Amino acid sequence: DTEVTQTPKHLVMGMTNKKSLKCEQHMGHRAMYWYKQKAKKPPELMFVYSYEKLSINESVPSRFSPECPNSSLLNLHLHALQPEDSALYLCASSQLFRPWGDYEQYFGPGTRLTVT
Amino acid sequence: GQQVMQIPQYQHVQEGEDFTTYCNSSTTLSNIQWYKQRPGGHPVFLIQLVKSGEVKKQKRLTFQFGEAKKNSSLHITATQTTDVGTYFCAAQTGTASKLTFGTGTRLQVTL
Numbered sequence: 001d002t003e004v005t006q007t008p009k010h011l012v013m014g015m016t017n018k019k020s021l022k023c024e025q026h027m028g029h030r031a032m033y034w035y036k037q038k039a040k041k042p043p044e045l046m047f048v049y050s051y052e053k054l055s056i057n058e059s060v061p062s063r064f065s066p067e068c069p070n071s072s073l074l075n076l077h078l079h080a081l082q083p084e085d086s087a088l089y090l091c092a093s094s095q096l097f098r099p100w101g102d103y104e105q106y107f108g109p110g111t112r113l114t115v116t
Numbered sequence: 117g118q119q120v121m122q123i124p125q126y127q128h129v130q131e132g133e134d135f136t137t138y139c140n141s142s143t144t145l146s147n148i149q150w151y152k153q154r155p156g157g158h159p160v161f162l163i164q165l166v167k168s169g170e171v172k173k174q175k176r177l178t179f180q181f182g183e184a185k186k187n188s189s190l191h192i193t194a195t196q197t198t199d200v201g202t203y204f205c206a207a208q209t210g211t212a213s214k215l216t217f218g219t220g221t222r223l224q225v226t227l
Binding site: 040041042043044045048056058090092099100101102104105106107108109110 | 146147149157158159160161164166204206207208212213214215216217218219220222
């Protein structure tokens with residue numbers, strides 16, 4: 001099974017709401033990632049978890065809070081978002097994480113988030 | 117931060133024509149990956165290049181890593197409508213401890 005699943009597929013939330021995005025993989029990968037992608041732009045890395053520990057936080061605002069409950073699951077908790085946070089949020093996993101990025105990443109289908 | 121630039125940004129070809137996208141970095145890259153993202157889809161890994169001057173082929177796709185490991189190219193022979201999408205290179209650049217995606221080349225193929 002080489003699939004990364006994400007829920008929900010679409011999410012519309014107000015600026016005062018609290019919501020969570022979920023990501024799951026059953027490939028035994030020990031690295032998981034959150035990316036943000038705006039239309040016609042490349043994915044931008046937000047967070048990297050390696051062995052369930054946060055390894056990289058790309059100076060992401062605290063209104064985004066990641067969580068890795070176990071090696072298969074990755075959550076992104078959202079609170080007090082701004083309209084400019086509307087984007088496609090992609091989860092990815094790889095066998096391991098190394099800073100020079102030599103493990104292929106498997107991406108989930110993404111959650112399309114709209115903040116109103 | 118450091119960017120990996122791709123050219124062209126967009127290319128529109130007739131089916132059967134060839135297509136090439138180029139990825140350029142100002143610094144030496146330890147390795148480079150290529151991904152394809154279909155419209156409305158998510159990035160899918162295509163290949164990784166590691167060695168200087170490396171050339172790899174996947175059916176109609178040919179990937180090349182420059183001798184100086186500062187650039188890479190993806191060439192598609194005889195494009196088909198199934199090749200439509202955005203092609204991204206991705207590499208660890210400079211001192212960043214992560215993979216950075218290039219700016220992407222969007223390919224449109226018409227009959």
